[in-house]
Amino acid sequence: MTRPSLALKIAALGGLAFLHVPLGFILLYCFTTEERSYAFPPPGFTLKWFGVVWGRADIWAAVGLSLQVACLATAIALVLGTLAAGALARARFFGREPVSLLFVLPIALPGIVTGIALRQAFGLMDMPFSFWTIVLGHATFCIVVVYNNAVARLRRLSPSLIEASMDLGADAFQTFRLVILPNVGTALLAGGMLAFALSFDEVIVTTFTAGQQSTLPIWMLSELIRPRQRPVTNVVAVLVIAVTFLPILAAYYLTREGEAVAGSGK
């Protein structure tokens, strides 16, 4: 085993610092007394912005909306993504390749294209922009994430497991509940969490599909333009980091365990 050179170590540390030091600044300016600009070093420290955030109804409305949208979009994605993966993982039928490409397309396309397309489609259908148009917009790319995770796991699952289950007397529903779900469960969990995270901080598609509502990211963008009470956005950002960090960590460990279980079946 060769030891990494000093230059490599410095480069690695530099890379990590570049990724994470900005997060530190977000945290730092939660406590600044200067509300118009981010001067370094901060002129003084205060906890008053946490109080301000607590008292602002618009922030909590945005958080609530974002949570609702993300939950619903993830739920839709879990159902449709799993069904699509089930259909495409093994079956051989005419048009299978184009269909699976179409499934993955929404995440490959720039969000702005998806956004404009959806906006025009909703307009053509005379659908007023609402909570539901945001959910539909988010579901388009959330499905991809769930589908990708589920299809990869399903392909690694031996097809004879399903036949064995039927052979031993289980009908389709029992087979799904007792054999398929336990084997793809962690993949769905990981896909679902990723979908939730994607939806929670989505800006572009939301901009095109929202009416008067503002989700949390939209609220943050509009807040950045204002000259006053800048640290409020920092406080919200820190809260979001804190809240999302735990589930992501959980998903990481859960899926890692899942890999071991699925791989050991060989």
Next chain:
Amino acid sequence: MNAPATSVAATSAVRFAGVVKHFGAVKAVDGVDLSIAAGEFFAMLGPSGSGKTTCLRLIAGFEQPDGGHIEIFGETVEGLPPYRRAVNTVFQDYALFPHLTVGENVAYGLRVRGVGRAAREAAAREALGLVKLAGMEGRKPSQLSGGQRQRVALARALVLRPKVLLLDEPLGALDLKLREEMQVELKGLQRALGLTFVFVTHDQGEALSMADRVAVFNEGRIVQVGPPEQVYECPATRFVAEFVGSANVLSAGEAAALGAPARAASLRPEKIGLLAPGEAAAAGVAALEAAVVDVSYQGPVRRITVRTASGHAIAAVVPAARTVDVGPGAQVRLAVPLAALHPMEGER
């Protein structure tokens, strides 16, 4: 549960009548008629793509026939899904559920039938004892060796007391020693339980050593069915002769030249002897001049490939001790007992 063979003597365990199965343009099974008796150990032997595995899957219910009729113990099963058939399968890759323990795997069939926990655990323990895996209930399949997984798959199928047990290349993934061990054990289990076993294999040795009857498949059809001795000794066609034990096939003309009736015939390599220089052939034995092309040493025997004056290649298997001085290029005289030539009905 399974009735003794005597009371269902008239009913086959499995009956195929004119069964046809297509996959697109490919006729995987092309008009198969088949009758497997209750309590029989039945082998379906053939090269890959010969339709034997598809026949097994038709019995299990994983495939539905495109034509013909299938009965299991007198019951018509077309359209019945696998979970409504009294047959169970041991899969080639064992198909053990990786997220369940060995005990839970074996109890799975009872669980989906709504059997209580205590009863199904007791049954699973008993079935694992049957395959000599007592005490392994708590292990995960990943912690077992290939041979042990095979036994778990066997226990998982047997615990449901199926009327017919289907085995898909059951020994294919095991090494030689384990394979020979399992052959004996499978045969013993089948006799002890009195079940009908149907197994698919491409290994003629396996089929001959375990089965009561062998069906030889080729290109979606059964070319010969019979006890192992009959299939081996009297192959009906050139295909059976060459696939089962790689016999020599003589044309009508070659048979006539040896003094046998002028009909295409099979000739087992081990029936052929070598004549010492100057030794006269006994009565009923034809002597055949040939040049040695190749000699391969196989332990107790040597396989000698020769070419006759007419250019026909013939293989002979002779005791190794007799052939020390024979090498490629040598002229030998083969002793061919005329009684060992079996005319083949299926050939001109």
